[in-house]
Amino acid sequence: MQHTDVHSTPTDGSRMSKILRPLAAAAIAALMGCAPNGTGSLSPSMGGATPFVVVSPTEPREQTADQQVQHALNRLGFGARPGDVARVREMGVDRWIALQLAPDRIDDRANDALVATYESYRRPTQEIVAAYRDGQQVLRKNAKQQASQGDTSSKKDMRVELLRADPKLQEQVRQARRVVGDVQSVKLARAVGSERQLQEVMTDFWENHFTVYTGKGLTRLFVTAYDRDVIRPRAMGKFRDLLGAVAKSPAMLFYLDQFQSTVDSTHHPLREVRLPRARAAVRGKGLNENFARELLELHTLGVDGGYTQHDVIEVARALTGWTMNPRQQAEFVFRPEIHDADEKVILGNRLAAGRGIEDGEQVLDIIARQPATARFIARKLAVRFVSDDPPPALVDRAAQTFLRTDGDIREVVRTIVTSPEFFSRSAYHAKVKSPFELVASALRALGAQPDTTPRSAQVVAFLGQPIFGHQAPNGWPETGEAWMNAGAILNRINFGLALAGGRIAGASVARWPEADALRSASREQQVDGVVRAFLGGQASPDTREILSSGENPLAKKFAGSADTTAAATMTMAEDDPGPMRRAANAFTRPVQLSGLAQIVGLAIGAPEFQRR
């Protein structure tokens, strides 16, 4: 049983939001006067469309007050920045959670301004596709020409020469190449710098749940819109809306081949094409089950969700005609001439013959509301937020919320992150950070400036989790063991050393806000400061002892790490060995660390920092 502090009557979740909606405005007004600036401050300019619901515990929580603050910052966000802990403590953890669940009430203009500096991230898909198409055409024409002249230079050499000769084309190709780098960089920069931390966590969650792979053909041209227009605006909305937007997104249509799926020869199209050649062209390919299968297995019902191979085929048939022209408009279109208009039966629901786009819409309606889907999504969210093996009772309640609210993601997350299980002792530090979480949390702890180059995002890739770089449709693992092996730990330790050595853009121990106070402090005080900032104030006696041992810090030794930064930057600027090599370079040269930087480097490499 829980109660809210804006409405004093204890009430269950289903009634709560209904009761609270009219009260929300008053609650916000009350809050605006007292909300502190910085993390989670209410924006005076925000209208406040989302209900603000503070859920307070009715029973004591297992975690201490300090742990709750750390826990919330680590799970609803990517860890604490300097000053965050104090701000959340002052606001109250329940209030902070309520605010994170209502991101449109959080002032995030600084982050928005940063995001606005990414040129390619502002471009509509059509422009990105057009630039790519133009570049390809010129290259192709030139290739033919050269072939007819008997030139045997390789495609790559030819491209280099051609680009050198044509600055405009060069610029276009450069822009096209930036698309993926920019979207990766934006995503990390937001995780590091956005005040709307839960919004970022949920965007990351759904981009992994509905994963696409930039290495598959043209998918790379569509990830900008996928992140910006498809996932992000719906990450805390209704599941059905998100599912529909994903199903119609060029990124997913391309990645899982749905755009190529057509009525097969044994069924009738909704509209006959008269010309035989045109008919052959549109109907030549036949059914492609790829998206239909993953839609059921990975996106909604789950592998044991009670569907059959027959359902997969029927769903694929219902979705025929959901397509696009990836090299032209690159937007969703329903084409009746390739839609299978015969009757289908899906999970016991009969879809009458002769219908069009509504077949697919109804399929999404059906599967989005299945109890199996509710449970599958609820469990996956509980794994992300609570533990690798979340308590079944919590999963049940979250699934009930899903069904009761017609798949309101915000309410499912609220059920999870306000639960006693979330604040249990066993959930504290129970999750292993993914590489993305590791990098974001380290940069946040250091108070780093978000890096608008692709480099920091390449570091995430180097650690084994390239953004939009998971080839298979199941996405990155949400559980810990997968990230923990000898090679992974090594790269993580080296990341900590590289970061403390000033080799990651935007981050430096010298500019760490806590550094001024700690620089001339004793080693013990430095260790305390680092443990507080990076390890949430809790380090095992062993870790603390190891951080503490060693020579006393000397200010000039610490200043030495600034030289390392300069040297590293110079080496990287020499020539362009490719982004992956650049990321690797940050790791490959040994780092000499001492003083505070050494403690920071050790702390990031410590077992405690691998957890959240």
Add this chain to the structure above:
Amino acid sequence: MDRRVFMKSGAMSLVTMGLSPSFLRRTAFGAELMQGAARHGNARGKTLICLFQRGAADALNVVVPFGEGAYYRLRPSIAIPRPAVSAGRAGAVDLDGFFGLHPSLAPLKPLWDRGIFAPVHAVGSPSNTRSHFDAQDYMETGTPDQKGTHDGWLNRYLALEGTCEAGCAHSAKPSPFRAVSMTQQTPRILEGPQATIAMNSLDEFSVRATGPAADRLEALYRTGTADVVHAAGGEMFEAVKILRAANPRQYIPQNGAEYPTTQLGQRLKQIAQLIKADVGLEVAFADVGGWDTHVNQGGSTGQLAQRLDDLARSIAALVADLGDRMADTTIMTMSEFGRTVRQNGSGGTDHGHASALFVIGGDVKGKKVYGKWPGLEPEQLYEGRDLALTTDFRSVFSEVAAKHLGAKRLETLFPGYEAGSKDWLGVL
């Protein structure tokens, strides 16, 4: 010998005493370990090296069917000349009077003569896809036309073999170097729940700290609880130590082996280093690109010839360097599909169907081109344009996995592949 026992027990102290792990083999203690290993079903000491030629290599110009008239009709400017009539231009290196190797593959001819090299022709995926992405995916997951497979077949192999069955749960884990990919990212073929290592170079596999910081980091993971993070960290430091003992920087290839300075050459060299260091390497992977020759692929010389030169010299160096250890090593190449039989309008070839692969190793029954040859006459081509498929790649992969590595549960390794051992070609 059993790498797991070796990892956790005496080996580390021997290493710190300055003795190389291979020393273990020759000690009484080592013999004891090997007996223990036999009980755990991991005493084979075999290594499989998989090489992926990404981009679809043009099989017909790799293993050249110079005995086919159609070959020369369909490829007027890019065909490799017959061995006998190769005046001026280098001709195919004759293997059996019908097939020959591309002249750039001449460094592999001695392996053929030694009987440890078996090309397999008209092999590939039964899927009709001509998408690089899908076809590579199928070959790496081992499940053609099944897109839902989450793990790679080599990772499934790791789960099959070597994991302790009931009764040896107390003994330690497999070597962290059991499966190594010399690539930046873990390739699809090794993706899955079993731990693998992907790295650009052996040099990178160390803690990049100087002075006391490295020792302190190690201490962080030596202490504390037996959770997943500590376990992985502890294992990592052992692995780094093993590698340091193997001293990769001082490595000198043996038997006059000369690796090309190419990425492939260097990566194969490092695989050889790992094998010789006895770090428990069972499955190694490397890939090499540049095979998607739509334009100007050339004939005896040119683009494809350059790629093959790198491939042949790299493999030849690896085989030479490994010397006697080739008895326990199999090298297997693969490429996602072949290319059109006809050359296209740009002096290249487009995406095709069946391809060719190489199996090289001490237990290979070499000096024979395997696979049923489907012919190149119009009615013999797949969809009227491509080399037809007569051997499923899973036939070769499963035979190698079973006979070389000792894999038993082939239905787990290649789910849905019903032919099982019936379709094996007898390459090994």
